[in-house]
Amino acid sequence: MKLWGGRFTKKTDSMVHEFNTSINFDQRLYAYDIKGSIAHVTMLAKQDIIGKDDAALIEKGLLEILDDINNHKLDIDPSFEDIHSFIESTLIDRIGDTGKKLHTGRSRNDQVILDMKLYTKDEIKEIDGLLKNLLEVLLKVSKNNTKTIMPGFTHLQKAQPITLAHHFMAYFEMFKRDRSRLADIFDRMNELPLGSGALAGTTFPIDREFVAEMLDFKGVTLNSMDSVSDRDFLVELLNALSLIMMHLSRFCEEIIIWSSDDYRYVELDDAYSTGSSIMPQKKNPDIAELIRGKTGRVYGSLMSLLTTLKGLPLAYNKDMQEDKELVFDAIDTVKTSLVLFAPMIDTMKFLKENMYKSCQNGFTNATDVADYLVVKSIPFRDAHHIVGQLVLYCIEQSKSLDDLTLDEYKAIDPIFEEDIFHAIALETCVERRASIGGPAEAAMSKSIEINENYLKNN
Numbered sequence: 001m002k003l004w005g006g007r008f009t010k011k012t013d014s015m016v017h018e019f020n021t022s023i024n025f026d027q028r029l030y031a032y033d034i035k036g037s038i039a040h041v042t043m044l045a046k047q048d049i050i051g052k053d054d055a056a057l058i059e060k061g062l063l064e065i066l067d068d069i070n071n072h073k074l075d076i077d078p079s080f081e082d083i084h085s086f087i088e089s090t091l092i093d094r095i096g097d098t099g100k101k102l103h104t105g106r107s108r109n110d111q112v113i114l115d116m117k118l119y120t121k122d123e124i125k126e127i128d129g130l131l132k133n134l135l136e137v138l139l140k141v142s143k144n145n146t147k148t149i150m151p152g153f154t155h156l157q158k159a160q161p162i163t164l165a166h167h168f169m170a171y172f173e174m175f176k177r178d179r180s181r182l183a184d185i186f187d188r189m190n191e192l193p194l195g196s197g198a199l200a201g202t203t204f205p206i207d208r209e210f211v212a213e214m215l216d217f218k219g220v221t222l223n224s225m226d227s228v229s230d231r232d233f234l235v236e237l238l239n240a241l242s243l244i245m246m247h248l249s250r251f252c253e254e255i256i257i258w259s260s261d262d263y264r265y266v267e268l269d270d271a272y273s274t275g276s277s278i279m280p281q282k283k284n285p286d287i288a289e290l291i292r293g294k295t296g297r298v299y300g301s302l303m304s305l306l307t308t309l310k311g312l313p314l315a316y317n318k319d320m321q322e323d324k325e326l327v328f329d330a331i332d333t334v335k336t337s338l339v340l341f342a343p344m345i346d347t348m349k350f351l352k353e354n355m356y357k358s359c360q361n362g363f364t365n366a367t368d369v370a371d372y373l374v375v376k377s378i379p380f381r382d383a384h385h386i387v388g389q390l391v392l393y394c395i396e397q398s399k400s401l402d403d404l405t406l407d408e409y410k411a412i413d414p415i416f417e418e419d420i421f422h423a424i425a426l427e428t429c430v431e432r433r434a435s436i437g438g439p440a441e442a443a444m445s446k447s448i449e450i451n452e453n454y455l456k457n458n
């Protein structure tokens with residue numbers, strides 16, 4: 001049942017076997033392992049390294065194993081060391097000695113990295129699709145809310161009026177960058193490692209380009225030592241996944257704050273919130289909190305893998321087996337988070353009146369008073385000081401800047417005129433911030449349009 005029993009005279013200690021084995025987690029690679037083996041064996045036959053009939057028999061056997069695992073007719077036996085051993089042994093069991101030719105010119109070292117690359121490529125595509133779906137939701141909400149005024153914050157203190165569209169499109173940009181990071185990683189890792197052997201290639205006249213084409217790689221790796229010990233792409237992937245989680249987590253934090261009773265900017269749909277076992281009134285944003293919480297485990301995977309790889313000599317070392325649980329867990333976590341986050345946002349109710357009211361206090365239009373004075377030829381620094389005095393006066397009187405009479409304005413500085421009230425209306429404050437990337441409807445519509453085109457083409 002072992003692939004390497006020949007030079008051993010004793011049975012492996014059972015705890016050593018247990019410790020060494022990876023089948024409990026690498027079994028998720030079975031379909032990729034078989035796909036890679038079929039490409040390998042097809043190439044071996046084309047190069048006359050094994051016979052055509054042998055190759056056909058092996059391919060048929062492998063496809064049957066694939067079918068049987070898919071249809072639960074064949075259980076993956078957890079007593080094997082890893083998925084590669086299980087599939088090869090099952091093949092030999094089923095088709096006899098011909099099955100023993102499959103591993104010609106190949107090592108588990110180039111096999112496992114091939115499997116990981118095939119798996120990663122598929123997962124990147126899937127995560128990209130989930131990100132795209134989220135972008136579509138963000139764009140839809142934004143399109144409907146280019147006039148929905150809310151406060152923008154710095155230091156979580158109310159700062160200036162913005163719109164819901166402006167806020168959501170900020171996240172759109174982040175998730176758009178996440179997609180482009182994934183695309184970069186995909187492109188960089190898209191080289192076939194198979195044919196690198198254990199570390200030094202093979203003595204057989206293999207055709208690596210042929211296998212690359214069969215398996216949809218853009219080319220082949222150029223150094224066999226590097227190929228079998230490269231886990232850079234997994235570190236890069238974990239980094240990209242960490243950033244996705246970081247973006248989700250920041251967004252979740254805002255949703256948690258916004259759905260709190262003191263804010264009430266949004267209300268989560270019942271389907272995406274949970275209750276309390278003791279407090280009957282509670283509706284908790286558990287999903288947002290969990291996504292925020294799970295960000296930690298994805299960061300953890302990134303740090304773990306970096307640390308595992310640090311100091312490994314060339315070429316393959318068993319330490320590298322540790323990549324799998326970390327990467328699988330991070331990928332699963334990101335996928336579930338995205339799967340839940342998008343509909344949570346999509347079904348969320350926006351309490352626009354509360355957002356507007358919230359923007360009316362906290363002096364979010366104070367900068368606009370200063371800008372008003374600048375237009376009346378007062379240097380900005382002086383204008384800033386005058387408005388500071390106004391704000392102080394307002395705080396003492398428990399008033400907002402909009403509540404003051406013109407006389408009260410004039411008492412601070414006679415330059416104020418009736419038009420101050422129009423200048424500091426929240427609508428004006430937003431509308432005037434029309435530089436590219438600003439919240440004004442005109443500017444936001446432009447960036448929404450650009451991003452709508454981006455979604456059509458990407």
Ligand code: ARG
Pocket residue numbers: 022026082108109112316318320321322324
């Ligand atoms: N389970 C191993 C891994 O995940 C497969 C490669 C084993 N190679 C070896 N020389 N023991 O890395």
